[in-house]
Amino acid sequence: MAPTGDPLARRYRRLLRCYPRAYRQERGDEMLSLLLDTAPPGQTRPRLREAVDLIRNGMRCRLGRPASSTVVAWAALAAVVCGLFSAALSARIAWETAELLPGRAETGEVFRTVLPDREPDGVTTPSTFFGYYTQPMTMQALDNLLLGDGGEYQQTATDAWAAGPPAAPPEETVAVAQRRLRESGWHLDKVTADTSDSCADKLCASVVPVTHTTVDASRGDTLLTVTVNSNPEPESPYLSITLRRTTPPLVLPAAIGGGLLGGLAGWLVFGWASRRTEASHPARAVVKVLFGVTLLLWWLPVLVSVPALASHHRGEPHPQWHPLWEWLGQPTFSLFFLVGSVSALLGIALATLPRPDADRLSTLASG
Structure with a gap:
């Protein structure tokens, strides 16, 4: 058998580790001798086919049950x-x-880019990248998460919005937001519009169409979503922005x-x-x-x-x-x-x- 210092023998021994220990103790020396005896003179590394066969057969041997087909x-x-x-x-x-989610200062700056000369009426800044109902996961919420409410564990985002009567028609608001975002270095990805019917009164005797226009943009490691509501409720946002981080x-x-x-x-x-x-x-x-x-x-x-x-x-x-x-x-x-x-x-x-x-x-x- 080749001495322990033989580089080919050392490399074969490493490959033989794919076999279970008991198998190596019983047959390892015999297998190593056979591999070295059949190696051509001057060979210092196992051939690729040999290495693949030793790994495949060794991992199969670890499963035992040689007669099993499944x-x-x-x-x-x-x-x-x-x-x-x-x-x-x-x-x-x-x-x-x-990077941490955008704070109030960064969010306010982006909001003023989308909607000039207007401060947001509200800003939310989560403290974690993924939250349960936007909040950090706690032991108290573990039972709800396990019992069917786990879908609420989602990626969090910084939100800001403007409520009250719109300052301009929704089409104009979207156009201005797109232009100013381009000028500020944002890459505009997609613009989509989703129209649905909403009740015009409390009894829902009549309905009015409501269109939510969404503008997706990105800059660096930040994703931005701008949503414009064509017919908001009196105290609901007519424009909102959402800031997330891209996948690290x-x-x-x-x-x-x-x-x-x-x-x-x-x-x-x-x-x-x-x-x-x-x-x-x-x-x-x-x-x-x-x-x-x-x-x-x-x-x-x-x-x-x-x-x-x-x-x-x-x-x-x-x-x-x-x-x-x-x-x-x-x-x-x-x-x-x-x-x-x-x-x-x-x-x-x-x-x-x-x-x-x-x-x-x-x-x-x-x-």
């Missing part, structure tokens, strides 16, 4: 969903690197990195539990049921939310995509995720129960 598919489902949730968590953490640059690499690590962890944990329970394990049947429950509760919200959000994005203009966790049905279906997590932890705990010595030896021999 274990790889189940492991893939577990790894993918773990990767998605890990990516969503990493993205949410990376959102904390964004760190969110995408954080989500990719977190997703890959989460997917790998999901595969390894599933493989460990699979090997632990492949012989006559006392909780084998229960662990399999708990695993099925976990996958059902984690995947079901994803399968419901992805088509719904895709349709939502096609039907309405969006300056930026909804965050990843909403595509996974979170926190709207957070109760599903919580119960699934409890099921997964219980299954892992049961998989640690001791097995008979004969079964343990058999498992080690099969990898």
